[in-house]
Amino acid sequence: MAVLCKAVADGLLFSLSLALLGWGAEGQGNGRGMREVSGGSTVYLSQDRDIWRPLIHTTVNLSEVSSIKSSFQLRTFDPEGVIFYGDTKDGEDWFVLSLKDGIPLMQIKKEDMLVSVAGGPKLNDGKWHTLEVSNKGQFVILEVDGSSGLTVGLKSKLMEEDLSGKLRMALGGILINKNMMIVEFEPRMDGCVREGSWLNLSSPWETEAGELWPCHENIQPGSYFPGSGVAIFETSVFTLDEDGGVQIALAGDFSHMHGTIFSVKAPGRELTVALVANNNTKEVTLTLGEERISMKKTLQRLVLTIQPEWLRVVEEDPSGIESHAMPLRNPGVWSAWREGRLAIGSLLGEGDDNVGSHFLTGCLKEIQVQGKDLDLDLAITLKSVSSHSCPA
Template sequence: MAVFCKAVADGLLLTLSLALLGWGAEGQGNGRGMREVSGRATVYLGQDRDIWRPLIHTTVNLSEISSIKSSFQLRTFDPEGIIFYGDTKNGEDWFVLSLRDGIPLMQISKGDMLVSVVGGPKLNDGKWHTLEVSNHGKFVILEVDGSNGLVVGMQSKQTEEFISGQLRLALGGILIDKEKMIVQFEPQMDGCVREGSWLNISVPWETEAEELRPCYQNIQPGSYFPGTGFAIFNTSVSPTEADNEVKIELWGDFSQMDGTILSINAPGQELMFALMVNNNTKEITIFAEDKITTKNYNKRLAITIQADSLTVIQEDDESTAIYIFSHPGYLTTWREGRLAIGGLLGEGEDNVGSQFLTGCLKKIQVQGKDLDLDLAVKHMSISSHSCPA
């Protein structure tokens, strides 16, 4: 996959349409500047914050724990990200459960042991799955939908010690340095957790967020743009193919979208290229050297950038339209520029709120590889891997 580094994004405002949302986590203040949340609440893990920082967390005295089992339900299309974390001894012994390639990954540190194990079924199918993590003597067991997903055995030559003090739990982040883990991964998770039962404790969890973002009641694969922000990639670090061309492909029902689908420019230069769709007129507008407006019947849009030409292909189930623009420097601008998905780059980009995309892009590819919006600088309202169904 072409690797894109994060670029500097402009400050953007969030306005989510509650009509598209299902239910969320409710909470109240605790007098310490944090809101309290029930452990059984439905929590969207992809809410914007420092990407390694927990979304919600709790601390409990080990003497109050009567069960060494935690269970919860998880739903996601995202193949990678942190689910939950726990530790004792202020982070000396710790446990991390995440997904990588859609498969559960457990990493455990205890005394002189550091263990990493991956296995079980793929969970990023958009369905609710019940996960249960429990400790049985020298074994840590992860059950998925009632069946063993992972079993990790650990035995140390060190003398077992009685552990006292506190235990910390966190959802969507970790409380240790990420460099301590054996397996590195992207932490952001576009997913939801609900119905949590955490070590049979009833103490509330805490969050620093002023408001927890709700979860969509039903979802489908794709990247959802609610009309409040866009994702920016730095294309100057994107390698081009040996034949010196770049191909960008987008799939979706464009007749249900409104706003800017995509734009490209280089710093200090005029807008090189943009695609915009109008849901009222059912038209799509292509901005390059010329401006072309056509009827919007698309299921797929493909843009090919070469040294002195740019080709746009509109395609649905029955027909194809091709538009070619000629001008020197297209590929040079790409190599020096930025790619925005869901918004308009260029002069006045601080004031283009009406141009933000509203709708679901089912798939985005660059050079034939899926583009992961988690690798972009993006507005917190964008869901990288799921759309409301």
Template sequence: MAVLWKAVAGGLLFTVCLMGWRVEGQGNNKKEVSGDSIIYLGQERNPWRPLIRTTANLTEISSIKSSFQFRTFDPEGVIFYGDTKNGKDWFVLSLKEGIPLMQISKEDVQVSVTGGPKLNDGKWHTVDLSNHGKFVILEVDSSPGLVVGLHSKQTKEVISGELRLALGGILITKDKMIVQMDPQMDGCIREGRWLNLNIPWVADAEELWLCHQNIRPGSFFAGEGFSIFNTSVFSIDEDQGFKVEFWGDFSQMDGTILSIMSSQEELLGALVANNNTNEIHLTIRKEKHVVKNTLKRLQITFLKYIVKWLIYLDESNEIMFSYGPESTPGNLTTLTEGRFAIGGLLGGGKDMVGSHFLTGCLEKIQVQGKDLDLDSAVKDMSASSHSCPA
């Protein structure tokens, strides 16, 4: 992937290209990235920090057109970034509600433009981006996608200096964005052709995660981490309580699906799939209930005095269990400032250490009746937020 950002008289010239890569050791725990494979953008890190970056001299750049293939189910996130003048002039391409969003800052001009087809359908799309005078043109699958015109009286030709390029993040502070967004992108890039440059990229990771050959919508947990949320960001009232619901093939899961902890660091409940016994275990404090893992949908609701567990063997066949007031007093009070984890068993303390991580795909997650985006987690470890291996 590369972005060329180069000013010309009366306008702006830049070119972007993303590519796949192979990782090779470079010393100091840094990795060199070459352009002959694919890369997964959603790797765990600070969400604004680029996964891949490089620097080039503007004098080495002659091409003004680039192309790449891109695939995602994620509706929002940063794809790539480029700048000159150490970040004074910059460009960002991202998705917002699945649609391409370009943001440009150049001299006294700032531009934000959204347009083109939705790209978060899980299919590979070929994206071409080129400069034509004062216009930047984005094409998707050889069809017109988005055109941005930019002109400033203060624009001066930039023929020397450095061009910084970054993938999956930005190199300026997030408050400079014209349109605020969630930066994390669960997506893959391959077959990039970028400018005329032949320089290495440096990965800010000891090991790069691989892309799955085929994907389907959902949230995939690889048995190495979980996503943590504060309950305080959800509306909890005494009548409706606190409801969490899951869809998926539970027979293919193993590990902790859900754990909930009170504001006093007490583990209130845990939902665990056991692939060895083909069972699903729900533990509420010291009480446990077990069902077979042949269900396709599961709902847990914490009410003022009881906890309801509703399971669906299919869309028309449901079974409900309830836990009474003797075992679960004050559920909503302790939950208001608590936290919950998807994909692991919460530990105590501020470090939120977890264990018994989930392996498997949750096709859909809802909290309080609304879809849960793992990208909004307080802490997210080793989970693909919008895709599962098919």
């Protein structure tokens, strides 16, 4: 046991932290207003909550740790987000594992050291990858699918051999101030983890969620709206091209969509622009003020370009491409974009929240604004949306 404690003291904060993925999809109350969940189940990481707040967390005695190896499987199309966090000494020493540009990123605070290391293969290809973390002397080794992915060496004169006390662990969030990390990243992770084996610990985990969301058996790239989700952006964050106008491009199987695909509204004004798919009428309708344009439900891609005086529409379906332009009779459409909000997946309503109603059900395989892919994780409001994956 003394040998194990010394090994841990020489750099095992990382390996200890890997225990945090012991959770389950079923649970029961623990008398503290939280649900207890068991280990080894599959869990979706991007469940609605404060974006830095952990989905699952637990606290164990360091004396209970009897193994220095942990493994789990990860699947995601999301290039960025936090996977798990662990700390000792009430957060004085801590560890965070995340993805950045699809590549594993480890950030560790241990005594007088603050370390950030990124490397290994890109993991956001939508396939299940097995990650294993172990300790060898003063090195922490991350293996991906049986091959070496990332190695971190930790050595300090200030490291202590006495690791009595508590180990806190959290899934999908952190328990420290985000400003303490060296590398900034967007925390929300649209991904799943499963088949975790965590230091042989069997202690229950806790969650404040009423239930844990399941993972889809098969996924494809895109953004999935389940009929209750929305992503809202301030339109001022997008570059406004006075000559080229505002361009919005959307792709997907419109015949399987129902509800509001997107809407634009300025504060204190009536709804200005909305694109709605209707399963009952088998139509896709574009509304600009009092004007309405009906399109085929067989649409696969739509490009809208709004200029001060013209609206240009390009429709793509299995039969080909159709393009047409028309005068923009409502000048409020252009001004609304300068000072309004863009909602993907909902009609914008009144008030500051502006979430609205008539939510979209369906998968958008492509969302572009001004020629650039729109990352829904950067929305000022994001609710109940799988930002990077759709059920296949």
